[in-house]
Amino acid sequence: MPVITYREAIRHALAEELARDANVVVLGEEVAQFNGAYKVTEGLLEKFGPARIVDTPISEAGFIGMGIGASMLGVRPVMELMFWSFYSVAFDQILNNAANVRYMSGGQINCPIVIRGPANGGTNVGATHSHTPENVLANHPGVKVAVPSTPADAKGLLKSAIRDNDPVFFLENTILYGTEGEVPEGEVVIPLGLADVKRTGTDLTIVTYGRCVLHSLAAADLLQKEHDISVEVVDLRTIRPLDMDTVLASVAKTHRVLIVEEQKPFASVGSQLAYMIQREAFDELDGPIHRLATVDAPAIYSPPVEAEQLPNPQRVLNAALAALG
Amino acid sequence: MSNPAATIVEKPRASPAASAAVNASLAPAAKIALHRTMVRIRRFEERSLHLYKDAKDNVKIGGFLHLYIGQEAVAVGCCSLMGKDDHVITAYRDHGHAIAVGMELNPLMAELCGKATGCSKGKGGSMHFFAPDKNYWGGHGIVGGQIPLGAGLAYGIKYKGLKGAAMAFLGDGAVNQGAVHEAYNLAALWSLPVVFVIENNGYSMGTSQARSSAGDLAKRAEGYGMAWGVIDGHDLYEVRAGMDKFLRAAREQSKPAVVEIRTYRYRGHSVADPDPPNSTYRTKAEIEEYRRTKDPIQVFQNALVAEGVLTAALIEQIDNDAREEVERSVEFTRASPYPTAADIQSDVYWETDNPSQRKSQGRLFFD
Ligand SMILES: Cc1ncc(C[n+]2csc(CCOP(=O)(O)OP(=O)(O)O)c2C)c(N)n1
Numbered sequence: 183m184p185v186i187t188y189r190e191a192i193r194h195a196l197a198e199e200l201a202r203d204a205n206v207v208v209l210g211e212e213v214a215q216f217n218g219a220y221k222v223t224e225g226l227l228e229k230f231g232p233a234r235i236v237d238t239p240i241s242e243a244g245f246i247g248m249g250i251g252a253s254m255l256g257v258r259p260v261m262e263l264m265f266w267s268f269y270s271v272a273f274d275q276i277l278n279n280a281a282n283v284r285y286m287s288g289g290q291i292n293c294p295i296v297i298r299g300p301a302n303g304g305t306n307v308g309a310t311h312s313h314t315p316e317n318v319l320a321n322h323p324g325v326k327v328a329v330p331s332t333p334a335d336a337k338g339l340l341k342s343a344i345r346d347n348d349p350v351f352f353l354e355n356t357i358l359y360g361t362e363g364e365v366p367e368g369e370v371v372i373p374l375g376l377a378d379v380k381r382t383g384t385d386l387t388i389v390t391y392g393r394c395v396l397h398s399l400a401a402a403d404l405l406q407k408e409h410d411i412s413v414e415v416v417d418l419r420t421i422r423p424l425d426m427d428t429v430l431a432s433v434a435k436t437h438r439v440l441i442v443e444e445q446k447p448f449a450s451v452g453s454q455l456a457y458m459i460q461r462e463a464f465d466e467l468d469g470p471i472h473r474l475a476t477v478d479a480p481a482i483y484s485p486p487v488e489a490e491q492l493p494n495p496q497r498v499l500n501a502a503l504a505a506l507g
Numbered sequence: 508m509s510n511p512a513a514t515i516v517e518k519p520r521a522s523p524a525a526s527a528a529v530n531a532s533l534a535p536a537a538k539i540a541l542h543r544t545m546v547r548i549r550r551f552e553e554r555s556l557h558l559y560k561d562a563k564d565n566v567k568i569g570g571f572l573h574l575y576i577g578q579e580a581v582a583v584g585c586c587s588l589m590g591k592d593d594h595v596i597t598a599y600r601d602h603g604h605a606i607a608v609g610m611e612l613n614p615l616m617a618e619l620c621g622k623a624t625g626c627s628k629g630k631g632g633s634m635h636f637f638a639p640d641k642n643y644w645g646g647h648g649i650v651g652g653q654i655p656l657g658a659g660l661a662y663g664i665k666y667k668g669l670k671g672a673a674m675a676f677l678g679d680g681a682v683n684q685g686a687v688h689e690a691y692n693l694a695a696l697w698s699l700p701v702v703f704v705i706e707n708n709g710y711s712m713g714t715s716q717a718r719s720s721a722g723d724l725a726k727r728a729e730g731y732g733m734a735w736g737v738i739d740g741h742d743l744y745e746v747r748a749g750m751d752k753f754l755r756a757a758r759e760q761s762k763p764a765v766v767e768i769r770t771y772r773y774r775g776h777s778v779a780d781p782d783p784p785n786s787t788y789r790t791k792a793e794i795e796e797y798r799r800t801k802d803p804i805q806v807f808q809n810a811l812v813a814e815g816v817l818t819a820a821l822i823e824q825i826d827n828d829a830r831e832e833v834e835r836s837v838e839f840t841r842a843s844p845y846p847t848a849a850d851i852q853s854d855v856y857w858e859t860d861n862p863s864q865r866k867s868q869g870r871l872f873f874d
């Protein structure tokens with residue numbers, strides 16, 4: 183199986199869907215002539231031309247709203263936010279229009295739009311550029327939210343997202359762009375709403391997603407080697423729809439849960455998960471559900487200190503030991 | 508890197524704006540100080556770029572670094588007109604303005620490297636320099652987001668009955684943010700004493716002005732009934748003469764305006780944006796042409812030489828002083844500590860930093 187980067191996987195998904203469906207267009211800041219701020223869209227302008235790969239001015243409310251409007255008419259815009267952090271500029275369009283128009287029209291209007299871009303800390307870009315809004319987005323019924331951790335998942339989920347008839351918000355990670363993984367050639371379509379057990383184990387379930395999957399797998403290795411503890415790592419892959427069946431099956435096996443997320447802890451994705459696990463698997467639990475999140479403060483710039491604000495393998499390991507009592 | 512101190516161009520260009528009252532009234536020492544500030548900015552920026560690329564233990568810059576090289580006359584010209592009730596706010600390309608309002612280099616370099624002695628205690632980084640004591644309100648990372656704040660500074664000035672003005676700087680790409688237009692309307696509707704200063708350096712990242720903006724940039728002010736103008740930002744005298752008029756109207760008659768100052772950035776948008784030949788949007792020849800004919804330090808230096816204010820020896824000395832001062836800031840930074848992990852949660856709330864005066868109840872932090 184070919185080994186490609188997360189960045190290439192996303193690019194391949196875009197190229198394949200652009201080739202498959204003439205309604206697919208890619209819009210965003212610097213996506214065309216500059217080849218993308220993070221080079222995800224490199225080469226697409228050359229291949230698909232300026233009518234389908236479009237550079238926008240720095241007008242997020244305007245161009246995201248325009249994409250939503252075009253999607254109502256059956257265009258399938260894949261909009262790049264240079265950083266998901268800039269979604270706040272287009273908040274009204276995303277959450278009042280994209281999320282609500284189907285409902286408010288009694289199901290007459292669909293919004294088959296994808297908004298994609300990176301949403302992560304860890305590169306010292308500070309408080310305004312390090313938001314992880316998956317919880318905020320997922321709080322709105324009507325939208326779907328995907329946060330892939332591997333190249334294969336990125337490709338398969340993005341293809342599903344583009345084919346989906348609802349608004350899908352696709353959260354990538356600048357640190358993952360360069361990571362490599364095996365991706366099957368040809369049609370890879372992973373349905374939205376299917377979690378993936380990235381490592382099987384018996385003593386503890388770590389429920390996680392995005393880059394924290396990598397931290398959790400690294401910690402799981404160490405826990406096995408140094409502590410003889412067997413950890414199961416469940417990668418949610420999508421936050422909404424949320425695959426509780428896979429989570430609950432794992433909890434029924436291990437009876438201990440640690441949630442790991444690169445989120446501020448208050449009202450995070452993990453808060454919702456913890457509520458649902460205790461409600462649906464209370465009798466399976468041998469101890470309280472633990473959680474590791476980002477230290478609760480805006481993202482600090484200082485490079486060595488930001489590393490301590492975010493989850494990392496060592497912090498996951500410590501949290502896992504604590505969860506095991 | 509060309510050294511402006513090393514060359515005195517054959518035929519100094521006479522600046523028509525030199526005789527404007529705001530410039531003619533400057534004492535020689537004041538003119539030299541303006542030149543010095545531009546040179547300090549340039550040396551600071553060059554050293555930062557070098558540090559970014561050649562990180563050493565304890566002096567490392569992470570994240571973004573947006574340099575001001577080529578644009579010096581804009582910040583220095585504008586900020587040199589500030590009175591005690593005038594205020595400034597800008598975007599992430601904020602080092603030049605910080606130095607122009609009088610911030611010292613030590614806390615700036617320390618901030619770039621994320622040290623606790625930085626102007627924002629290492630919490631903000633390159634994009635977030637602040638000095639409220641110098642009427643400098645940052646340093647903002649979201650394109651256009653600072654512009655309503657600039658209108659707000661003007662609102663505050665007016666509300667308090669002060670005879671001041673706010674200068675709100677933005678880029679040629681930022682003019683297309685909705686928040687900018689909402690701020691324009693508020694400023695015009697309520698006669699706020701604010702000058703919106705568009706630093707048009709030709710590009711927003713890799714997108715030229717022509718590919719991002721319909722129509723003239725500052726002329727959009729007409730739609731709001733605001734005054735507007737276009738200034739040559741390569742010539743510090745022009746910047747001062749042009750801006751003085753708008754600042755006076757703001758201070759004295761509470762009239763807002765939109766001003767486009769034409770300038771040019773020599774370096775990539777940020778350090779991640781490569782110089783030619785790897786640039787996707789401009790040529791080496793274009794940059795060289797600006798450097799050769801319009802370099803703001805060179806242009807002003809030539810004018811001062813022609814006036815007999817600057818000599819070759821003095822130019823050299825100013826440059827050496829600037830280099831040494833920058834080097835001292837690197838040493839200061841090297842010797843400075845990083846914040847600690849415990850510092851992550853300070854400066855979030857006023858109440859946690861002033862626990863004895865806390866009035867609210869309940870948990871402020873979670874987990
Ligand atoms: C809302 C928002 N969108 C996009 C960005 C990414 N970005 C940062 S600077 C920039 C270009 C801005 O260009 P311009 O306004 O001309 O200012 P300059 O960088 O030339 O000083 C872009 C697209 C951002 N920081 N904020």
Ligand SMILES: [Mg+2]
Pocket residue numbers: 678679680706707708709710711712
């Ligand atoms: Mg610009």
